[in-house]
Amino acid sequence: MTFDYSQTFRGSSGLPNTDNIPGSEMRYRDAFNLTLRQELDRDPSVFVMGEDIAGGAGRFEKDGEVSYEEKDGFKPLDAWGGPFAATKGLIQDFGTDRIKDTPISEAGVLGAAIGAALTGTRPVVDLMYFDFVTVAYDQLLSNAAKSRYMFGGQTKVPLTMFARSGAGTGHAAQHSESFYSMLVHIPGLKVVVPSDPLSVKGLLSASIRDDDPVFLVNDKKLINLNGFVPDQEVVFELGKGRYLKRGSDVTLIGMAYTSEICRKVAEKLEESGVSCEVVDMLSLSPLDEDIILESVSKTNKVVIVDEDTPMCSMASEISSIIADKGFDYLDAPIKKVNSPHTPVPYNRDLEFSFMPSEERVIKAVKEIVEY
Amino acid sequence: MEKEKLQWLFESMYRIRRFEETMLEQTFKGKSMGVTHSSDGQEAGPAGVCAHLTDKDWIGSTHRGHGHCIAKGLDTKKMMAEIFGKSTGQCKGKGGSMHIADFSKGMLGANAIVGASIPLAVGAALSSKYNGTENDSVGVAFFGDGATGQGVLHESMNLASIWKLPVIFVCENNHYAEATPVEYAVSIEDISDRAAAYSMPGVTADGMDVFDVYEVAGEAVNRARKGDGPTLIELKTFRYHGHFHADDPKKYRTPEEDEKWKDRDCLKIFEEKVIANNSMDLESIKKIKDLIDTEMIEAVEFAEKSPMPNIEELYSDVYVKYKD
Numbered sequence: 001m002t003f004d005y006s007q008t009f010r011g012s013s014g015l016p017n018t019d020n021i022p023g024s025e026m027r028y029r030d031a032f033n034l035t036l037r038q039e040l041d042r043d044p045s046v047f048v049m050g051e052d053i054a055g056g057a058g059r060f061e062k063d064g065e066v067s068y069e070e071k072d073g074f075k076p077l078d079a080w081g082g083p084f085a086a087t088k089g090l091i092q093d094f095g096t097d098r099i100k101d102t103p104i105s106e107a108g109v110l111g112a113a114i115g116a117a118l119t120g121t122r123p124v125v126d127l128m129y130f131d132f133v134t135v136a137y138d139q140l141l142s143n144a145a146k147s148r149y150m151f152g153g154q155t156k157v158p159l160t161m162f163a164r165s166g167a168g169t170g171h172a173a174q175h176s177e178s179f180y181s182m183l184v185h186i187p188g189l190k191v192v193v194p195s196d197p198l199s200v201k202g203l204l205s206a207s208i209r210d211d212d213p214v215f216l217v218n219d220k221k222l223i224n225l226n227g228f229v230p231d232q233e234v235v236f237e238l239g240k241g242r243y244l245k246r247g248s249d250v251t252l253i254g255m256a257y258t259s260e261i262c263r264k265v266a267e268k269l270e271e272s273g274v275s276c277e278v279v280d281m282l283s284l285s286p287l288d289e290d291i292i293l294e295s296v297s298k299t300n301k302v303v304i305v306d307e308d309t310p311m312c313s314m315a316s317e318i319s320s321i322i323a324d325k326g327f328d329y330l331d332a333p334i335k336k337v338n339s340p341h342t343p344v345p346y347n348r349d350l351e352f353s354f355m356p357s358e359e360r361v362i363k364a365v366k367e368i369v370e371y
Numbered sequence: 372m373e374k375e376k377l378q379w380l381f382e383s384m385y386r387i388r389r390f391e392e393t394m395l396e397q398t399f400k401g402k403s404m405g406v407t408h409s410s411d412g413q414e415a416g417p418a419g420v421c422a423h424l425t426d427k428d429w430i431g432s433t434h435r436g437h438g439h440c441i442a443k444g445l446d447t448k449k450m451m452a453e454i455f456g457k458s459t460g461q462c463k464g465k466g467g468s469m470h471i472a473d474f475s476k477g478m479l480g481a482n483a484i485v486g487a488s489i490p491l492a493v494g495a496a497l498s499s500k501y502n503g504t505e506n507d508s509v510g511v512a513f514f515g516d517g518a519t520g521q522g523v524l525h526e527s528m529n530l531a532s533i534w535k536l537p538v539i540f541v542c543e544n545n546h547y548a549e550a551t552p553v554e555y556a557v558s559i560e561d562i563s564d565r566a567a568a569y570s571m572p573g574v575t576a577d578g579m580d581v582f583d584v585y586e587v588a589g590e591a592v593n594r595a596r597k598g599d600g601p602t603l604i605e606l607k608t609f610r611y612h613g614h615f616h617a618d619d620p621k622k623y624r625t626p627e628e629d630e631k632w633k634d635r636d637c638l639k640i641f642e643e644k645v646i647a648n649n650s651m652d653l654e655s656i657k658k659i660k661d662l663i664d665t666e667m668i669e670a671v672e673f674a675e676k677s678p679m680p681n682i683e684e685l686y687s688d689v690y691v692k693y694k695d
Contacts, residue, residue: 115494
């Protein structure tokens with residue numbers, strides 16, 4: 001039996017049925033690692049680059065013994081297995097040409113990856129923390145996203161980038177960003193935001209196989225989340241959102257970790273008699289306007305939950321789409337739950353007040369449910 | 372040097388010179404839809420380097436990129452049409468003077484962010500090494516003295532060195548970054564000295580003498596093809612015009628400096644040398660000039676007569692595929 005994940009997409013009625021589907025429960029990070037492995041196996045033109053994606057570059061190991069020289073029975077050292085162990089084990093199975101540790105040179109490495117993508121390979125670049133995008137932003141904006149257009153369509157840039165986003169782990173102001181809109185704003189770039197182990201599998205495969213540059217954002221808070229992942233190949237269509245729950249009173253729109261918040265809020269409010277529908281965007285560019293409007297046309301009320309700071313955020317963009325194309329559907333003001341217009345604070349109490357929380361979403365729902 | 376190679380060098384330099392002069396004339400007639408950056412004066416660099424390359428080798432280029440395009444074999448008709456913003460242009464009129472590219476010729480594109488194309492050439496070399504085709508396909512990064520102030524140059528040279536990639540870094544030191552003199556902005560006399568910091572050979576050549584450039588570039592390209600890694604070449608050269616078409620360099624340069632460089636014009640040096648050693652005669656030189664002069668008239672006519680892009684072109688080529 002094959003798993004029909006499209007059941008969750010727009011126009012569908014429910015959640016995917018996983019009964020009798022071969023697969024297993026696993027963490028988001030394991031699903032990511034397994035999928036990367038599958039894609040490396042599938043296509044020899046795929047290779048991965050990034051700082052410490054193995055760790056201890058140029059050295060070797062055997063049963064925990066580190067060697068500075070290559071010796072019999074020793075394999076390339078995999079000291080870290082990548083930030084958050086995303087690439088653990090890959091260097092020993094795929095070798096140092098395909099799992100390439102780099103210096104801390106985001107602009108140079110991303111630029112080289114773009115040059116490689118322009119000349120026939122399919123690089124995957126780990127930028128470690130999402131905040132580090134800004135160090136390589138010129139390459140991303142001026143070369144990755146614009147080459148096809150400014151050269152009149154004569155080339156393509158089949159490049160995948162990924163990095164860890166989000167507050168909530170005490171990484172403070174420069175390692176906790178969620179500025180999705182700074183990427184979504186760029187024509188020529190695609191941006192996807194998985195929210196669980198299944199979606200990271202479906203979106204990572206799709207990103208690597210896509211012929212355009214795609215940025216996959218891994219929210220740190222999801223990395224140890226458990227969920228069912230089928231053994232079969234899963235390739236999501238980029239640009240489609242999905243329903244995590246169907247409901248009738250209020251639409252909750254989430255992306256990455258905020259989808260998980262929305263799902264939990266919907267469960268809690270169900271007990272108090274409020275029926276929420278949860279839309280998980282999955283892709284921010286392209287953006288699935290149809291699933292947003294389909295849901296709001298039914299519930300007539302909407303709360304958008306976005307961890308990015310509020311000005312010019314995805315929540316703002318989604319609000320404007322609803323105000324423009326779904327004005328007649330609305331029975332209450334559109335509610336945005338964002339982080340405030342501040343950098344991410346370090347202190348845990350401050351940090352947890354910064355992020356959208358279940359409480360803030362529930363408060364927003366209550367403001368409009370009786371409107 | 373073989374006769375064909377000699378002719379090719381002269382043709383390339385003269386074609387670049389005449390293209391830039393023609394392109395500037397047309398710019399002042401209002402035919403260019405935006406700014407243009409002439410490279411006349413610097414012709415020996417692109418010609419002397421690209422003489423060693425084939426369509427399988429890749430070059431990255433700059434806002435002052437017409438010379439690199441021509442030396443890499445791009446069609447002057449399509450280039451002129453691109454500057455005119457026409458649909459027959461090299462990039463369908465969507466790139467303009469600063470973004471001419473031809474992937475079929477190994478030309479990764481002119482790039483108007485100073486220094487930004489350098490890692491692309493490194494990436495092309497990384498592809499070659501990944502595919503085991505170093506011998507066949509090297510990367511050349513052309514950039515100016517201005518780009519030596521960009522951090523991405525440092526990153527790119529370091530990556531090329533640690534990974535021993537088949538890259539040639541070619542710094543065309545024309546002594547001015549926009550209006551800023553090199554002695555103000557660069558901390559050393561010879562930019563090639565910086566190669567030592569990346570344990571790669573660094574060599575300065577006379578960018579007005581195509582034979583000097585040819586020799587130095589030949590060694591670097593061979594090194595790259597053999598798998599011996601990158602080289603930094605600095606070409607001391609000079610742009611005869613301002614930074615862009617409307618920039619008057621007299622505002623920041625003395626006439627004496629211009630005269631000093633023009634005395635050593637690359638076409639003049641070439642002609643003097645080949646006549647002196649009898650490797651080409653005046654008649655064959657004139658024949659080449661006449662052919663290229665005609666080619667320029669035809670390029671302008673082609674650009675002039677070509678249609679504008681369809682307005683729908685605004686929306687195409689952003690993605691391979693976005694939404695169904």
